[in-house]
Amino acid sequence: MLNRTTPPHSLNAEEAVLGALMLDNEAIDRVADLQAEHFYRPENGAIFRHIQSLIAQNRPADVLTVGDMAAARKEPLDLAYLHALVANTPSAANIARYAEIVREKALQRGMLLAADTVHDIVHGPLPTAEKLDAAQAEFGKLAETTTRKEPASIQEAMARYVEALDERYHGHAPNPGISTGLADLDEILNGGMRRGALITVGARPGMGKSAFAETLALNAALDGHSTLFMSMEMPEAEVVERAIASVGRVSARALARGDRGLDLNDGWSRVSHAVTTMSEVKLFIDDEPGLSLLQVVTKARAIKRKHGLDLLVIDYLQLMTGTEEKRYLQIEAITKGLKILAKTLNITVVALSQFSRDIEKRPNPRPKPSDFRDGGSIEQDSDILLGLYREEQDKPESSELQGYAELFVMKNRQGKTGKISLHYVGEQMRFEDHTGPMPMPQQAPAQRGRGFHG
Secondary structure: OOOOOOOOOOHHHHHHHHHHHHHOHHHHHHOOOOOHHHOOOHHHHHHHHHHHHHHHOOOOOOHHHHHHHHHHOOOOOOHHHHHHHHHOOOOOOOHHHHHHHHHHHHHHHHHHHHHHHHHHHHOOOOOHHHHHHHHHHHHHHHHHHOOOOOOOOHHHHHHHHHHHHHHHHOOOOOOOOEOOOOHHHHHHOOOOEOOOOEEEEEEOOOOOHHHHHHHHHHHHHHOOOOEEEEEOOOOHHHHHHHHHHHHHOOOHHHHHHHHHOOOOOHHHHHHHHHHHHHOOOOEEEEOOOOOEHHHHHHHHHHHHHHHOOOEEEEEOHHHOEOOOOOHHHHHHHHHHHHHHHHHHHOOEEEEEEEEOHHHHHOOOOOOOHHHEOOOOHHHHHOOEEEEEEOHHHOOOOOHHHOOEEEEEEEEEOOOOOEEEEEEEEHHHOEEEEOOOOOOOOOOOOOOOOOOOOO
């Protein structure tokens, strides 16, 4: 650790805040986001916490009541000190400025702590590029704590919304949604994937959820949106191979076989077209396995800072790691963290998820919200829940079902739910709009075991 002199603080400002609050409890509204942790002297932080608690309970906060609460919580305070706080504060008129000083000093102490952490990072084992990202993330956390947003009146919020709506109506601003490239899905999502939203896509193994996720990522990138695809299941080369197959409309199997499977004329020209097209888009691939939430956040922030970021796709949730003891608590922390990340960076987050094996025990295995594995936090934290089903996987002998896919919008905070028909071009690892005739209703598929590779 670095040697430090006395950390930045202002006991005079801390005492003035506390004295002013005990003189005028209504002044609590003027200290806004001041927290007990911002106080340098622990006793001052404890007094502030007691004052907050009393005011929140609509009880008066003065020398006697604060002293009584502290005693009741077995945190006795010096009553002479409480009296001195009030006696030395003439009024609460300048409390906002006193609180600002306390926050500023706390931020400066935080900067010193971050510098200590960066010092340790620099001398640690990480590669230099990762050290830089980690160091920037440390100071990025401090920057977020300084961003304060006051509640807006409905009149102010409505004026901003109507202005943005008018700009979109007259073509002066882009639609706030990120197009999925699938017309029916965009329609049900009111124009596409909204920023700040967490979208979770679930499916049984083998239904093509990775291909679906990559379809969304490719379509967004081709539409000019900066996209990060985190593939914890597939290596980078496989993701690229699928992208070339999808964009070039060429067989992924032929690509895997190399020149033995590619037509010397048409095949290579399609590959060349895909490579040329993809060279102009902002699509970033990360294939590091077993990422933690912190690693995902750090990588997303780095891409946002360097290149801009609109869409983050994670394949898939159950491959992420966590520090909580129980798996369902890990998933809960991950989904909450991804939702916060979507709002903080103003991006869309699409996360894939495995379904529980119990779905295979039902006569009708079409997805339901309860099919998501590892607890109910996925259903609770997601703004949009999508379930993918391809009946041909259960009835491979039916030629009528070949390529037909159903996408169930099971939850949609800003719109309706329902079923969408899609077409899956398996050899090109691509989903597209369904334009052919609808398959005839099928009987319930027979139950049978399946592998666990999606």
